[in-house]
Structure formats: C-alpha cells, structure tokens
Amino acid sequence: MNEPFGKLRHQIDEVDSQLLQLLNKRAALSLEVGTIKAKGKFPILNPKREKDLVLNLERLNTGPLPNEHLRRIYREIMSSSRRLQAPLTVAYLGPKGTFSYYAGVEALGSSLDYIPQRDLESVFQAVAFGKTRLGIVPFENSLNGGVGQSMDLFLRYDVSIQAETYSRISHCLHGRTQDLESVSHIFSHPQALAQCTRWLRNTVPQAELVPTVSTGAAVELALQHPGGAVIGHVTLGSGATLRCLAQDIQDEPDNWTRFLILTRQPYAGEARDKTSLLLTLPDKPGALQRVLTIFSEAHINMTKLESRPLRFEKWKYAFFIDVQADLSVPDAQPVMDRLRDQSQSLRVLGSYTTWSA
Ligand SMILES: O=C(O)C(=O)Cc1ccccc1
Numbered sequence: 001m002n003e004p005f006g007k008l009r010h011q012i013d014e015v016d017s018q019l020l021q022l023l024n025k026r027a028a029l030s031l032e033v034g035t036i037k038a039k040g041k042f043p044i045l046n047p048k049r050e051k052d053l054v055l056n057l058e059r060l061n062t063g064p065l066p067n068e069h070l071r072r073i074y075r076e077i078m079s080s081s082r083r084l085q086a087p088l089t090v091a092y093l094g095p096k097g098t099f100s101y102y103a104g105v106e107a108l109g110s111s112l113d114y115i116p117q118r119d120l121e122s123v124f125q126a127v128a129f130g131k132t133r134l135g136i137v138p139f140e141n142s143l144n145g146g147v148g149q150s151m152d153l154f155l156r157y158d159v160s161i162q163a164e165t166y167s168r169i170s171h172c173l174h175g176r177t178q179d180l181e182s183v184s185h186i187f188s189h190p191q192a193l194a195q196c197t198r199w200l201r202n203t204v205p206q207a208e209l210v211p212t213v214s215t216g217a218a219v220e221l222a223l224q225h226p227g228g229a230v231i232g233h234v235t236l237g238s239g240a241t242l243r244c245l246a247q248d249i250q251d252e253p254d255n256w257t258r259f260l261i262l263t264r265q266p267y268a269g270e271a272r273d274k275t276s277l278l279l280t281l282p283d284k285p286g287a288l289q290r291v292l293t294i295f296s297e298a299h300i301n302m303t304k305l306e307s308r309p310l311r312f313e314k315w316k317y318a319f320f321i322d323v324q325a326d327l328s329v330p331d332a333q334p335v336m337d338r339l340r341d342q343s344q345s346l347r348v349l350g351s352y353t354t355w356s357a
Pocket of ligand 1: 093097098099100101138169189191192213214215216257
C-alpha cells in the first residue's frame, strides 16, 4: 500500500476508535437521562431540545463536514438515544416504503419501531387508543392543498400534534412494462395521482388511474395487471419486479408535504413554534372576522385557515387554523380566552415544534 495512504487510513482508524468511545459515552449519559425521564413526566421525544441541539452544533461547525451531513448524522445519534431510553413505536400509513414511512425516518431516524397501518384511520386509532406512542400523518401538500381525510380524522379522534415536519416529494412511475406506451393501469394514493395530474394526462393518456389506500398498497395491485404501474417513492419498486419508467413526474419539481407527528397527550415541553386550533363558530355575521381580529390585534401570524364540513350537521363547518405562536404559554391566556368567547367550540390540536429534517 502506498505510504501516505496507509498513514491516513491509520489516522482515520484512530479517529474512529475515539468516535466510538465518545458515542458510547454519550449513550451512557443518555441512558441516565432516560432513568430520570422514566421517574418524572418528561417526554422521551423532545423535538424542541433536539432541534436546538442540532442548530447549536451547526453554529459551531467549522467544516469541512457540511451542515446537511451533520444533521443527518445527529438525527441517527438522537434516534438511537431515544430508542435506548425507551421503546418508541410510530404508527404510519404502510406498508414500508410509503412517503409517510420516509417522512418518519427523515424526522425521527431509523432506530425507532415503525409500525405500518393499513389506512390513515388506523394511524389515528393507534395513537388515540395507546397502541403506539407516536403516529405520523400527511396533512397538506404544496401543490394539492389539505389532506381532507387527515383533517376529518382530527374531528373524530382525540390526538395531539407534537411536531411537524416537511418532506420533499419526488414521484416515480414504476411499471411492469418495457415502455410508457404499454402501461394500461396506474395505481396510487389519490394525493400522488393528483400531484402528477398534468404529467399523467400528457404522457400516459391511455392509462386508467386507480386510487389506492397508499402508494405502497398500490404495488400488489399493479403486479396483478400485465400493464400495471404505480406512482410512489423512488425506492418503491425495488423489492418487487417493477422498473422505474419515469422519475420526478410531479407537476412542479418543488413538491412538499407537511406531515404531523401525533401523540395522545398534549406535549408539555419547552417553547414551541406553532399552534394548531380546531374551532366551530356561531352562525352569525362576522363570526370568522372576529376570530381573525383577535390574531391581528395580538400580532400573531396565521399560516393556515381551512374549513371542512362537519358531516353530522349539514352546511356547518369546522375551521383548522395554524398560527406562528405558542398559545400554550401563560402569556397567551388572554388570546385563548378571547378565542373561546368567540367560538362555539375550540380545541387546541397542539402547540409544537417545526422539525427541519
Ligand atoms: O401513500 C403514501 O405513500 C403516503 O404516505 C401518502 C402520501 C402520498 C403522496 C404524497 C405524500 C403522502
């Protein structure tokens, strides 16, 4: 072996053994924290603390390690720490390989126990009934707007938002055929089909579009058709005998989905970035305007306002509102009191941290 190369390798081996020692030292400390957490009422998952920790390291980082790599490495270190402290189960819209799965791993790392669910309702149920500690659900998309089904499930299940995370979505068409012309049926989640509307119309107009419960569930169905194909994550076809026929087929390249991380209990952690509210209003002129005035007078920025039909009462609506403020702190009490006065019903879905994966 050439001399300088051998020397460098030796130095890297040295650094690795130091890293190993330090990682174990960190793991031991983290286990001690876990024992304290288990005695008190501290959450195992503390997105705010994890976010601050990484931001601080990014500030200290002088390179050449890029911050993006640092973030990914720390995501896994913290994922391992959490797993050492306590088993942490995460329900997601399965099977493995869906966008929900990858959004979970991007935010929470790969050391947690990801439990696939057959549909979105089962994710809400798993969290609401304590079958899993956490759940992850798609909530809105930058091209396609709110995921109505998730919003409707918030109306039915008592769960709380602990964090939000944004995931870039790149769609890939995986098929059984050699070329695009022979594709006869395309299976996928309605969100995926909607995000690729233009491409589908222009490129595979002959194909029948078949909505499925998830992108992952589409694979099995596609395999039953000689001209079957699925739209999903770039890795989705790799386990099955599907080949990637086209990549990055979403109507806009910059396509993002906002996912919410759910828990049963409201998160009693440190200062949070955002609050989500679910309210119904009296059927009176100016009812919504009065609510909006409360935010503008308190200089609170609203980032989302969307209504969903109440279903059990026709032509009545529930409003989903997100604001860039932590409304769980004592200082926000006057705002909450005013909101309560103006609403028929008011539920705080959570005050939480924005997780940048
Ligand atoms: O079916 C999936 O893979 C999901 O996780 C739902 C979804 C579909 C398309 C974009 C984002 C989430």
